[in-house]
Amino acid sequence: MARVEELSVEEIRKRYLEGGEAVSAQILTRLQRDKRAGVKKLHASLRKRYERDRDEKIRQDAMRHFERVLWKSGIRDIAGVDEAGVAPLAGPVVAAAVIFERKRIPKGLNDSKQMTPEDREEAYFRVMDAALAVGVGEASVDEIDLINIRQATHLAMARAVRALCVSPMFALVDGNDPPALPCRCDTIVDGDARSVSIAAASIIAKVTRDRMMIALHEEFPGYRWITNKGYSTEEHLEALNRLGPCHHHRRSFAPVHRLLYPDASATELAALVQPEPISDAA
Secondary structure (H helix, E strand, C coil), X not given: CCCHHHCCHHHHHHXXXXXXXXXXXXXXXXXXXXXXXXXXXXXXXHHHHHXXXXXXXXXXXXXXXXXXXXHHCCCCCEEEEEEECCCCCECCEEEEEEXXXXXXXXXXXXXXXXXXXXXHHHHHHHHXXXXXXXXXXXXXXXXXXXXXHHHHHHHHHHHHHHCCCCCCCEEXXXXXXXXXXXXXXXXXXXXXXXXXXXXXXXXXXXXXXXXXXHHHHHHCHHHCHHHHCCCCCHHHHHHHHHHCCCCCECCCEHHHHHHXXXXXXXXXXXXXXXCCCCCCCC
């Protein structure tokens, strides 16, 4: 096979840039030494891709740290656990639990909030295909209003873990508030960006809940849940004030409670959940 410096500029472009063939540090060094102007431009583009791929590989390896430590200690069947839907004004809170085998972890997983809806959907199917077990649990609007959003989130997480077809020996949970689970667990702040199992759970929970809200949009199109997913966006708050709450709205959240009970005291309203409005619920 011809050395890279023996290739024409067009051959280098087709092989490495358009064809996507892996570029090693050695090849980059050879391209950097090439005096041809066209090669210098290709080198700049290929170096950016090389550095991006290198950084992604480092990120993915770092996201296996917590699982790797547990595996080395003899603990198998580790469930990553995360939720979606704590802040919205409407709809259930959904949790997911995901167990991976060491050698079947899909690439490219990340905190679901850092992914586009299209990337989340694609990652959802890769997780479902690769995971040893996936469990999903939810807590309804009525349960949220009855026991508060924190306890309802814990309930959804416990249901997700119990829904697994494999009983985990240990669970890694996003956040710093450990729920009561049927196995030992530890919490990780920003775990959806630091643990591959939690990241997978965040994707499953987010996609599952988004699909629920899109389905509810068909029944209640005025609230535009197809775009805001029940979060307190400007369009949702406007529709809520114009149409009033429906039975899918959380009565224990201040913007909803205020409309249902306009004579509520300031003390009562202060005790309710008051999510900050957001502009993008994707």
